Amino acid sequence: MILEGKSWKFGDDISTDHIAPGRLFHLRSNLPELAKHVLEDADPEFAEKVQKGDFVVGGNNFGLGSSREHAPTIIKMAGVGAVLAKSFARIFFRNAINVGLPVLECDTDRIREGDVLRVDLSAGVIENKSTGEKLDFVALPDVMIRILNDGGLLAHIEKHQGFKFD
Numbered sequence: 001m002i003l004e005g006k007s008w009k010f011g012d013d014i015s016t017d018h019i020a021p022g023r024l025f026h027l028r029s030n031l032p033e034l035a036k037h038v039l040e041d042a043d044p045e046f047a048e049k050v051q052k053g054d055f056v057v058g059g060n061n062f063g064l065g066s067s068r069e070h071a072p073t074i075i076k077m078a079g080v081g082a083v084l085a086k087s088f089a090r091i092f093f094r095n096a097i098n099v100g101l102p103v104l105e106c107d108t109d110r111i112r113e114g115d116v117l118r119v120d121l122s123a124g125v126i127e128n129k130s131t132g133e134k135l136d137f138v139a140l141p142d143v144m145i146r147i148l149n150d151g152g153l154l155a156h157i158e159k160h161q162g163f164k165f166d
Contacts, residue, residue: 001120001121001145001148002118002120003055003081003082003102003117003118003121004119004129005051005052005054005081005117006051006054006116007055007057007114007116008049008057008113009113010042010043010056010057010058010059011059012058012059012060012061013059013060013061013064014042014058014059014061014062014064015063016063016065016068016071017066018042019038019039019063019071020034020068020070020074021037021041024037028068028070031074031077032077034074035047035074035077035078037074038074038075039056039075050079053079053080053081054079054080055080055082055083055119056075056082056083057111058083058084058085058086059085060086061088061089062085062086062088062092062103063083063088063089063096064089064092065089067091067095068095071095072092073095075096075101076099076100081102082101082103083096083101083102083103084106084119084126085103085108086108088103097144097147097153098147098152098154099153100147100148100151100155101148102119102148104119104126104140105137106138110133110135111126111135112130112131115129115131116129116130117129121140121145124136124137125137
C-alpha cells in the first residue's frame with residue numbers, strides 16, 4: 001500500500017483530548033460533526049486545511065490519555081492517510097489499526113511541516129519528496145497490513161467470515 005500527502009507537524013504528548021476535544025464529548029454519537037474539530041486544540045485550523053491523504057506527524061507518546069476509539073476514527077474521517085510518530089500510546093495504536101488508520105513509528109525529527117511524503121507500507125520506507133531523504137519506519141506485521149487494506153478490523157472480519165492470520 002502506497003500513501004502520499006503533505007505533513008502536518010505536531011509535538012510530543014498529543015493526547016486524545018487534543019485529537020477529540022473533551023468539551024465536545026456530546027458529539028461522540030455524531031462522528032462526522034466531531035471530525036470537523038479533529039486536533040483543533042493542537043491546531044485550530046487543522047480540520048479546515050487538511051487534505052485527503054495528508055499525514056499527521058507527531059513526536060513521542062502520540063495518542064496518550066483515554067481509550068476513546070473515536071480519536072483515531074475522526075482522524076481517519078478527516079482524510080488523514082496515516083499518523084507518523086516517534087512513539088504511540090499503546091491503546092491509541094491498537095484502536096487506530098482496528099479502525100483502519102495506519103500508525104507508523106519513525107524518527108519524525110527530519111520531517112518538516114508541509115513536506116510531501118510518500119509512504120510504502122509494505123517496504124517500511126518513507127520518502128520525503130520535499131527533501132529527497134528516505135526514512136525507515138518500524139514495519140507493521142503482515143496481519144496488520146491486511147487489516148488496514150481491508151479497512152479495519154471489523155471490515156477484515158466481515159470479509160473473511162472471521163479473523164485470518166494467513
